Amino acid sequence: MNGSKHSFIRMKHDYAALKVKQDRLMDAIHNGCKFGASHRYGDDPTETGMARMSLDDSDKQIRDWFKSSVESIGCVHSVDQMGNQFALRPGKNKQAYPVMMGSHLDTQPTGGRYDGILGVNAGLEALRVLHEHDVETEGTIGLVNWTNEEGARFPMMAVASGVWAEAVPLETAWNLSEVSVSNDGTKKTMKQELERIGYLGQQKASYKEFPFAAYFELHIEQGPILEMEQRKIGVVEGVQAFKWFEITVRGRDTHAGTTPMYARMDSMLCAAKLIVEANKIAKGYDGLATTGILNMQPGSINTMAHTVTFTLDIRHKIDEKLSQIEKECRSRFQEIAANESEKGCSLEWKELVDSPAVKFHEDCIAAVRDSAIEVCEDLPKSASDGQLWKLMISGAGHDACYTNRRCPTSMIFTVTKDGISHNPREYCSPEDCELGAQTLLGAVLRYDKLRAERGEL
Amino acid sequence: MNGSKHSFIRMKHDYAALKVKQDRLMDAIHNGCKFGASHRYGDDPTETGMARMSLDDSDKQIRDWFKSSVESIGCVHSVDQMGNQFALRPGKNKQAYPVMMGSHLDTQPTGGRYDGILGVNAGLEALRVLHEHDVETEGTIGLVNWTNEEGARFPMMAVASGVWAEAVPLETAWNLSEVSVSNDGTKKTMKQELERIGYLGQQKASYKEFPFAAYFELHIEQGPILEMEQRKIGVVEGVQAFKWFEITVRGRDTHAGTTPMYARMDSMLCAAKLIVEANKIAKGYDGLATTGILNMQPGSINTMAHTVTFTLDIRHKIDEKLSQIEKECRSRFQEIAANESEKGCSLEWKELVDSPAVKFHEDCIAAVRDSAIEVCEDLPKSASDGQLWKLMISGAGHDACYTNRRCPTSMIFTVTKDGISHNPREYCSPEDCELGAQTLLGAVLRYDKLRAERGEL
Numbered sequence: 020m021n022g023s024k025h026s027f028i029r030m031k032h033d034y035a036a037l038k039v040k041q042d043r044l045m046d047a048i049h050n051g052c053k054f055g056a057s058h059r060y061g062d063d064p065t066e067t068g069m070a071r072m073s074l075d076d077s078d079k080q081i082r083d084w085f086k087s088s089v090e091s092i093g094c095v096h097s098v099d100q101m102g103n104q105f106a107l108r109p110g111k112n113k114q115a116y117p118v119m120m121g122s123h124l125d126t127q128p129t130g131g132r133y134d135g136i137l138g139v140n141a142g143l144e145a146l147r148v149l150h151e152h153d154v155e156t157e158g159t160i161g162l163v164n165w166t167n168e169e170g171a172r173f174p175m176m177a178v179a180s181g182v183w184a185e186a187v188p189l190e191t192a193w194n195l196s197e198v199s200v201s202n203d204g205t206k207k208t209m210k211q212e213l214e215r216i217g218y219l220g221q222q223k224a225s226y227k228e229f230p231f232a233a234y235f236e237l238h239i240e241q242g243p244i245l246e247m248e249q250r251k252i253g254v255v256e257g258v259q260a261f262k263w264f265e266i267t268v269r270g271r272d273t274h275a276g277t278t279p280m281y282a283r284m285d286s287m288l289c290a291a292k293l294i295v296e297a298n299k300i301a302k303g304y305d306g307l308a309t310t311g312i313l314n315m316q317p318g319s320i321n322t323m324a325h326t327v328t329f330t331l332d333i334r335h336k337i338d339e340k341l342s343q344i345e346k347e348c349r350s351r352f353q354e355i356a357a358n359e360s361e362k363g364c365s366l367e368w369k370e371l372v373d374s375p376a377v378k379f380h381e382d383c384i385a386a387v388r389d390s391a392i393e394v395c396e397d398l399p400k401s402a403s404d405g406q407l408w409k410l411m412i413s414g415a416g417h418d419a420c421y422t423n424r425r426c427p428t429s430m431i432f433t434v435t436k437d438g439i440s441h442n443p444r445e446y447c448s449p450e451d452c453e454l455g456a457q458t459l460l461g462a463v464l465r466y467d468k469l470r471a472e473r474g475e476l
Numbered sequence: 477m478n479g480s481k482h483s484f485i486r487m488k489h490d491y492a493a494l495k496v497k498q499d500r501l502m503d504a505i506h507n508g509c510k511f512g513a514s515h516r517y518g519d520d521p522t523e524t525g526m527a528r529m530s531l532d533d534s535d536k537q538i539r540d541w542f543k544s545s546v547e548s549i550g551c552v553h554s555v556d557q558m559g560n561q562f563a564l565r566p567g568k569n570k571q572a573y574p575v576m577m578g579s580h581l582d583t584q585p586t587g588g589r590y591d592g593i594l595g596v597n598a599g600l601e602a603l604r605v606l607h608e609h610d611v612e613t614e615g616t617i618g619l620v621n622w623t624n625e626e627g628a629r630f631p632m633m634a635v636a637s638g639v640w641a642e643a644v645p646l647e648t649a650w651n652l653s654e655v656s657v658s659n660d661g662t663k664k665t666m667k668q669e670l671e672r673i674g675y676l677g678q679q680k681a682s683y684k685e686f687p688f689a690a691y692f693e694l695h696i697e698q699g700p701i702l703e704m705e706q707r708k709i710g711v712v713e714g715v716q717a718f719k720w721f722e723i724t725v726r727g728r729d730t731h732a733g734t735t736p737m738y739a740r741m742d743s744m745l746c747a748a749k750l751i752v753e754a755n756k757i758a759k760g761y762d763g764l765a766t767t768g769i770l771n772m773q774p775g776s777i778n779t780m781a782h783t784v785t786f787t788l789d790i791r792h793k794i795d796e797k798l799s800q801i802e803k804e805c806r807s808r809f810q811e812i813a814a815n816e817s818e819k820g821c822s823l824e825w826k827e828l829v830d831s832p833a834v835k836f837h838e839d840c841i842a843a844v845r846d847s848a849i850e851v852c853e854d855l856p857k858s859a860s861d862g863q864l865w866k867l868m869i870s871g872a873g874h875d876a877c878y879t880n881r882r883c884p885t886s887m888i889f890t891v892t893k894d895g896i897s898h899n900p901r902e903y904c905s906p907e908d909c910e911l912g913a914q915t916l917l918g919a920v921l922r923y924d925k926l927r928a929e930r931g932e933l
Contacts, residue, residue: 242734275766275789276871277699291751309732311777320768320787330777332732414733
């Protein structure tokens with residue numbers, strides 16, 4: 020995306036009166052969070068985290084609320100075979116594909132009140148603004164609540180948008196078993212739970228059955244960049260590439276007191292060196308490296324581990340750079356295990372995930388950028404360079420990665436306090452929620468206008 | 477211990493005829509290992525490891541075997557309140573305290589056939605040799621089987637010799653609960669299990685009630701030094717100092733994809749740097765550092781751990797050097813956590829064990845050394861310097877550490893294949909078992925003679 024290549028769409032006169040309401044937005048967020056609230060950390064009613072696992076009873080409650088909320092403002096509600104909920108607000112042209120907003124209402128087991136939830140509620144607020152101003156858009160505008168985005172209960176992230184995009188087979192998704200056993204001692208599948216809570220829809224879960232003209236997703240940044248740079252809105256150009264590996268280091272379990280250093284095959288010490296090295300290599304390429312899981316056997320204070328298994332998550336904006344990070348890690352790891360670990364350890368790499376970089380659509384990015392510029396125009400210029408919006412690459416995956424395969428897509432990021440997410444203390448201020456929702460509304464209206472001007476309706 | 481200070485006791489004419497029998501020794505070891513054999517790794521009947529947990533049914537069986545074996549050669553058997561089994565073979569002077577041999581018959585859950593087992597069986601073989609040659613020793617010679625040396629079932633290592641030495645209170649030992657639940661779903665205490673298997677003796681568990689004149693323990697080295705240097709017998713001068721710590725690293729759990737390197741408080745990366753550093757520091761002092769346990773929370777591939785807890789086992793022959801290793805680790809760890817871990821992590825140290833260096837008694841060391849010299853005399857000179865015995869410091873703790881508090885003590889080490897111990901494949905060849913047992917017998921007879929010559933009887 021190069022801003023200079025595209026027309027700078029300014030239609031402030033059209034959208035100036037269409038303002039999202041902060042109070043209504045925040046009320047909707049926090050009222051909805053009554054379903055699944057958990058992990059209280061303060062006295063205020065809103066000072067809890069969330070544990071709304073996909074397709075559990077609290078997820079049914081928030082789904083019922085979603086349905087009644089969108090129907091109360093005249094939207095047409097439907098549910099597909101994956102439980103994805105769609106709300107459509109018809110425009111002047113009722114045949115054209117809808118411009119969609121959306122995100123998800125499920126959370127992590129120790130999640131917060133904004134990840135996903137802000138995106139759906141901002142879309143609902145945008146629809147409410149259109150409704151109360153009786154705006155007739157050029158084409159239909161809609162909102163989607165995707166099922167099981169977190170992949171926390173059924174272990175496949177963004178699985179339901181994946182089925183919609185025909186990137187994940189329906190049966191694969193339906194047969195996913197939950198991670199932990201239910202109260203009755205069994206593990207339920209997605210299909211069983213969709214049926215149980217009444218959200219196994221008839222509508223085929225496919226972009227062919229329910230095509231989008233475009234998709235816009237508002238989300239908290241989940242990182243510290245906007246906050247640290249004192250900016251307000253992230254205009255998301257794409258999602259960085261990432262790869263997940265499970266690396267097994269094999270040494271020998273010998274006694275911590277009787278084995279001289281030179282005679283050791285200390286798999287934990289070797290793994291520690293590899294983790295430090297991966298970090299150094301990734302930093303050298305301006306990429307990321309993280310070890311989130313490490314297990315060791317046998318696990319006794321005075322016995323070296325014979326086996327250490329750890330995960331390595333490496334990321335970079337550019338696919339080629341990620342490949343270089345991986346290549347360098349593989350080469351250096353081999354050297355460290357063979358030559359820098361006393362009597363040596365052996366290594367095994369297993370690739371778990373390979374997710375290439377995603378590039379969002381330039382028209383959607385432009386719509387978000389232009390909306391962000393307008394929204395930020397009258398705010399105090401807190402950033403050192405005075406620019407309150409920033410072109411960003413998402414560090415995390417989102418449903419937008421799958422929609423991007425089937426329709427023009429972009430995302431909007433809001434400030435996330437201390438960059439903390441997937442945590443009960445996750446926080447985005449009411450002001451920032453409002454700015455995000457306003458940017459979302461502006462982007463959707465701009466895109467709607469654009470397609471009309473282009474004669475696509 | 478300085479060899480030149482002590483008389484070089486040579487009494488080959490006395491002991492030459494007293495030869496341990498390799499076949500009888502190995503038969504005793506492997507017949508006894510039928511009780512608790514586990515973890516088969518080869519076709520030969522002896523190619524299994526052991527899982528004879530202290531005071532379990534197989535431990536009762538081997539204890540019954542111990543009792544009948546020593547009684548069959550005319551020894552007096554007794555059991556104390558900790559289930560320690562004592563066998564005495566009276567000498568010319570029946571009033572003097574006995575010179576004791578001993579070790580333990582319990583094993584690790586994935587243990588081998590030699591750790592502890594060799595020491596008890598070598599003592600039994602020594603008693604058999606005295607018995608069959610009808611030798612009248614100067615004073616009484618005895619053998620002890622200590623309870624729960626491993627600390628694997630009841631989590632306190634060498635607890636029963638600790639009670640004997642009055643270093644551990646009897647009630648503390650009795651009330652120790654087993655690590656895992658029993659078949660009936662409860663956790664038994666040592667006292668309950670002593671009662672259940674019929675080994676809760678009446679005899680007070682105390683060195684005051686049952687004093688030793690001296691104590692000699694034969695044990696596999698459990699390390700690779702003798703094997704690598706192609707020597708045969710370790711003459712053990714003492715046990716190195718060690719300290720155990722549990723170190724907690726606290727950072728922040730943030731998203732692996734959305735958190736830039738500079739904004740991280742990655743507790744796993746910090747812990748990895750600390751483990752590498754501890755190893756470097758210990759190496760610099762010619763000491764040891766090992767991390768045998770590491771746990772991290774929350775444990776998700778794409779989330780940094782907020783907390784990592786790991787154990788640090790540091791060892792050195794000299795107490796002062798160990799203190800220096802600890803001091804340097806504390807100082808460097810602080811620097812790494814505060815200044816070399818991006819936004820920084822916090823550290824907490826918890827000391828679990830502080831075991832100062834143990835120095836065995838010079839008379840016992842001399843007896844072992846002189847016996848080893850004699851035993852090695854006619855063997856092929858495999859070591860590069862031709863010396864088949866070596867003065868050594870034990871890397872691991874043993875019951876001998878506690879006896880050393882109450883009577884002159886030393887130990888004898890035998891070659892351990894590949895230095896592997898606490899493992900089903902632990903191995904000491906029949907030839908090396910024989911050399912060890914012969915050295916034990918010679919050491920005991922030398923010490924017995926010495927005390928007579930000194931007029932201590």
